Amino acid sequence: MLLNLQSLTKTYHTANGEVHALADVSLSVDDGKFQAVQGPSGCGKTTLLLIAGGLLTPDGGQVLVDGKNPYALSPDERAGFRAANIGFVFQQFHLVPYLNVLDNVLAPAMASHLPDAHDRARELIAHFGMQDRIHHVPGQLSTGERQRTALARALLNRPKILLADEPTGNLDHDHADSVLGYLREFASDGGAVLLVTHDSRAVEYAQSVTNIEHGQLVPA
């Protein structure tokens, strides 16, 4: 089991009172599995994803990624752990605006040593059909191209788990299908995918779908 989330709780303390983003959430994703979590905005999807990715410390519960608890590590060790094991895809792409496609894809190489980083980047770019855009910066790309660039970046380090937060939220139908197809492909190649989305089409691509409402998982 690559990703094992047990009894996660997370509460935000805001000026308007406490917000229980997660309440006793448990979830596991095996290798080769595409797990989708569906739910409306503000139900705790992103919180779940950030906790699973080692970016947000939960108030309670345990996170195991490939059998290791990332929160038992120091912040810098945890960063290294993320670089080695987890890939991220976000709705807003979060590409570095002044780097071209190749350099954006190569960005994770700054965090971990990859002897074949350059070849791997070009291979991914070609895989996502971006060869002719390799020297373009994000401002010169369409939204679909930006998301494919973000996908290529997430896959550079050959992560075991891919965490995707609303990756189709800013894409049209065709591009959304294309991105979901790539995620399924990653899972079929042996990786684990955790997708949080409110896009109902995720059901068509994911092997397992769980709903989340008010911070709690409910059967789909």
Add this chain to the structure above:
Amino acid sequence: MNVWRLVLQEIAHRKVNFAMGLLSVAVAVASFVGATTLLQADRIRTDEILSERKQQVEQAVAEKQQEVKQAGKQLEDAMRKITKGLGFNLLILPQDQDLNELHAGGTLSKTMPAEYVDRLANSNIMTINHLLPMVTQKFHWKEMDQTIHLVGTRGEVPLAHRDLKKPLQDQVPPGSMVVGFQIHTKNSLRKDQKVTLQGREFTVKELKPQQGNRDDVTAWINLAEAQDLLGRQNLVNGILALECNCATQDRVAEIREDVAAILPGTQVIESGPPALARAEARNKAKQTAEESLAREKAAGAAAIDSDTTNRTRLTEQREQVAAVLVPLVIIGCAVWIGFLALMNVRQRTSEVGILRAIGLRSVQIMTIFLGKAVLIGLIGAVVGYAAGFGFGVAAGELAPAEDAWSRLFAPGLLVLAVLMAPLLSAVASWIPAVLAAREDPAVILQAE
């Protein structure tokens, strides 16, 4: 891909931010280098000015020395001619007077009739102007227990064929005495004091200043009283003839011939004053020359002092201005660099979030911002050094201008600028870089 490539790409992307940071560092470095170079130029210029002034003074003194030497010779010559033209003094003595006695002992033992003076005065002799008959003897003044030269003189005898002139030497009135320096100082005599000489009372009429010769141990009294005191009534030991004039080269011989014709049985010798006058002329010329030279040296020294003071004041003023202005500029630039770095961090929040998410450690995030600051510092140091050095050279006004560059170029200053400017820039950017490294990626990603 590495952090430095990221830094360079970001610089290329945000050129204005980079340019403003670069400008700040360049201004800070330029103000420091410019002020330092200008002060160095001031010091060199001061040395040059003082060196030039010293050379001018030395040259002027050398010229003055030459001028004074020349003028001294001319003055001495002129004085010699003048004294020659003024006349000289003679002493008319009995023919049998041994001159050794006069020169060795300063006394005259032989006498001649006192009426010789009147005979000479009534003659038509033209080469003699003033006549002073006298008796003299080395004498032990027992009341004072002191050996003196006693001189009796009647003052000047007017020449019958001449208009009455102002006498060169006054008569000593009967009952009075003029005393030389050694006599009145040794015996603490005062003017108008009564003294006794051989039982006779005299009143001190005049106290002579020091002459440095026999006059210092001489006492002058009236001729008749001296003749009486010495037992030489109607006799004199000699006649002083003063301001004698003669147009011929061998003037003493000519006068001697004139005197012999009137006073047979006498001899005429030249007395000391002409030689003394020439020596005095030489001394006067030398003194004048030395005074002139001293004035020139004093003026030169004053000019050097004035230049030194002025240049020192100018340098001090510039140092004071630089001591205040340069730190202010550097501090202002550092604050501005820090502000620009903070703005840069704020602009790149999303970028920092994703870089943290994909695994960059906090030290790498700091390196991204501090690396940019160091690059800005390095390039700003070179640009600022060039600008500051150029300003210092231009404002320093060293001549010739083409050599000023090499004379003012200080490798140490360049090294200091290249080392310190990146450090300054990094220190100014430190807090923003730390803030960036501490950004919580979860907060950033959730906010987006």
